[in-house]
Amino acid sequence: MTEARVTENPVPPTGTSAELLLDGVSRSYGDNLAVRSISAEVPASKISVIVGPSGCGKSTLLRIISGLDEPTAGRVEFEGVPVKGVPEGLAMVFQDYSRSLYPWMRVDKNVAFPIKHLPAKERAERVRFAIDEVGLSGKEKLYPWQMSGGMQQRVAIARALASHPKLLLMDEPYASVDAQTRADLEDLLMRIQAELGITVLVVTHDIDESVYLADRIIVLSAPPSVVAEVIDVDLPRPRDHIATKTDPRFVEIRGHVTRLLRSKEQATSA
Amino acid sequence: MKLLHEPLSGQRQVVLGVVGVVGTAAVWEGVIRSGLLDVPGLPLPSGVVRGVGDLLPDSTFWDAVVFTLGEWMLGLAIAAVVGVLVGGLMGAFRSAFLVFEWPVEAFRVLPSVAVGPILVLVIGQGRLPLSLTVALACVWPVLLNTMYGVRSTDTTAVMTAKTFGYGGLAVLRSIKIPSALPFAYTGVRIAASIGLLVAVSAELLIGNGSGIGGYILSNTANATNLDLVYAATLVAGVLGVTVNLVMAKLDDVLFGWKKGLAQ
Numbered sequence: 001m002t003e004a005r006v007t008e009n010p011v012p013p014t015g016t017s018a019e020l021l022l023d024g025v026s027r028s029y030g031d032n033l034a035v036r037s038i039s040a041e042v043p044a045s046k047i048s049v050i051v052g053p054s055g056c057g058k059s060t061l062l063r064i065i066s067g068l069d070e071p072t073a074g075r076v077e078f079e080g081v082p083v084k085g086v087p088e089g090l091a092m093v094f095q096d097y098s099r100s101l102y103p104w105m106r107v108d109k110n111v112a113f114p115i116k117h118l119p120a121k122e123r124a125e126r127v128r129f130a131i132d133e134v135g136l137s138g139k140e141k142l143y144p145w146q147m148s149g150g151m152q153q154r155v156a157i158a159r160a161l162a163s164h165p166k167l168l169l170m171d172e173p174y175a176s177v178d179a180q181t182r183a184d185l186e187d188l189l190m191r192i193q194a195e196l197g198i199t200v201l202v203v204t205h206d207i208d209e210s211v212y213l214a215d216r217i218i219v220l221s222a223p224p225s226v227v228a229e230v231i232d233v234d235l236p237r238p239r240d241h242i243a244t245k246t247d248p249r250f251v252e253i254r255g256h257v258t259r260l261l262r263s264k265e266q267a268t269s270a
Numbered sequence: 271m272k273l274l275h276e277p278l279s280g281q282r283q284v285v286l287g288v289v290g291v292v293g294t295a296a297v298w299e300g301v302i303r304s305g306l307l308d309v310p311g312l313p314l315p316s317g318v319v320r321g322v323g324d325l326l327p328d329s330t331f332w333d334a335v336v337f338t339l340g341e342w343m344l345g346l347a348i349a350a351v352v353g354v355l356v357g358g359l360m361g362a363f364r365s366a367f368l369v370f371e372w373p374v375e376a377f378r379v380l381p382s383v384a385v386g387p388i389l390v391l392v393i394g395q396g397r398l399p400l401s402l403t404v405a406l407a408c409v410w411p412v413l414l415n416t417m418y419g420v421r422s423t424d425t426t427a428v429m430t431a432k433t434f435g436y437g438g439l440a441v442l443r444s445i446k447i448p449s450a451l452p453f454a455y456t457g458v459r460i461a462a463s464i465g466l467l468v469a470v471s472a473e474l475l476i477g478n479g480s481g482i483g484g485y486i487l488s489n490t491a492n493a494t495n496l497d498l499v500y501a502a503t504l505v506a507g508v509l510g511v512t513v514n515l516v517m518a519k520l521d522d523v524l525f526g527w528k529k530g531l532a533q
């Protein structure tokens with residue numbers, strides 16, 4: 001099975017070390033080929049964004065990367081080790097915070113959930129740090145459902161941080177919050193990533209968001225999806241919603257990604 | 271007039287409730303006194319209230335109430351333990367489901383009160399066969415609710431725990447069981463009301479004179495004081511309502527997060 005490595009999408013050479021390597025990853029559900037031979041490299045200590053239309057297999061891909069699901073062909077390597085089961089040092093933030101957070105636990109308990117095995121003192125320290133990091137100090141004793149959507153997603157991010165991840169996966173993390181909250185959370189993510197130097201892989205269908213966040217964009221085509229193009233984004237950091245988004249480079253890259261997604265859609269619907 | 275969903279002060283709710291009860295009793299009293307309904311043995315509400323008055327100082331009656339409550343609680347406890355355990359296993363493990371599925375289907379349709387006399391034959395008279403009869407009726411809502419609760423655990427909640435390194439059993443303990451508890455509790459609540467009904471019915475059948483059922487039976491046999499019988503029935507009903515209220519309150523305290531979530 002591992003011989004079926006289709007290299008339609010050769011991995012572009014880069015200077016950075018790859019934290020995560022996808023090599024010919026495919027996943028089919030019965031006759032339905034959800035993901036067709038995805039190859040890509042996710043560099044360490046950077047923000048990479050997978051962008052693609054709805055139903056192109058982004059969530060499927062993240063499930064495979066996190067070891068929750070297995071590819072029908074191809075392989076995934078995390079820090080040079082093939083992924084089999086959920087690897088250490090990985091955390092995931094889901095779009096649906098209300099289902100991902102545990103409603104019977106208060107905020108501090110939710111955040112402590114990944115580190116229950118640690119001694120109480122260290123656990124408390126990590127929880128405090130993580131909650132502080134996402135700006136929720138003082139809200140520890142609330143239940144998630146007593147908070148706004150944006151605050152709940154902050155709790156989910158804090159919980160991921162408490163586990164000290166090397167790789168943070170996010171599946172359309174901001175698709176269910178309003179535009180202003182979304183902008184704030186995008187900046188929050190970039191600030192935390194810069195501070196802690198973790199590797200982040202975000203999945204989104206929002207082109208603006210992908211260009212704004214990314215050091216690297218992996219553009220997926222419509223299903224059965226393949227990598228349409230890998231784009232390294234050299235916009236300066238720290239980024240800003242006004243300055244960055246009016247930067248001619250930003251506008252250019254956004255146009256390019258839009259064209260890529262559009263032409264692929266037309267190609268598949270034709 | 272406020273519509274059903276509009277808020278009403280607690281005081282007004284109580285007043286309206288009392289008006290309903292007293293009004294019904296008054297109409298009932300009027301219908302019988304006026305001769306509109308002439309059937310011997312029908313109780314007059316005023317007579318029943320007097321009957322309750324007679325019951326209150328009657329220690330044999332209170333012994334009966336205590337007996338029934340103990341019988342009911344023992345039965346409910348057995349049902350809760352067995353129901354949560356078996357239902358939980360059936361919800362969590364496919365093999366357990368396959369093993370228990372048909373026995374459960376078969377035993378579920380047995381009328382529990384009819385099993386009572388068999389139990390008496392096997393283990394003799396006393397509180398135990400009564401409690402087991404209660405348990406047999408009460409176990410199903412607990413079992414089915416728990417099983418459903420475990421099974422319906424949110425997949426995202428489970429995936430989240432797995433990405434944080436939780437294995438199958440840890441997910442069961444930390445995620446599936448807590449999210450199934452409100453369902454199990456609802457099962458226990460349903461079972462509690464059923465259990466009280468079955469407890470009194472079983473006493474009528476195999477009680478050998480014990481409990482509220484036995485008290486009602488012996489007083490009906492004499493036909494001396496039917497009002498006393500109706501009063502005992504009324505007390506049993508009030509007991510049931512009280513149990514329900516207490517358990518509803520406990521539900522709010524323990525599983526408030528479930529309601530908060532639904533808003």
Ligand SMILES: Nc1ncnc2c1ncn2[C@@H]1O[C@H](COP(=O)(O)OP(=O)(O)O)[C@@H](O)[C@H]1O
Pocket residue numbers: 029032034053054055056057058059060061223
């Ligand atoms: N568990 C599953 N069983 C069958 N088909 C699935 C399953 N999960 C995803 N798919 C299919 O795979 C494709 C990609 O789904 P998904 O990964 O959720 O896409 P995206 O996250 O990009 O919107 C869709 O066509 C979907 O119907």
Ligand SMILES: [Mg+2]
Pocket residue numbers: 058059060171172
């Ligand atoms: Mg998705």
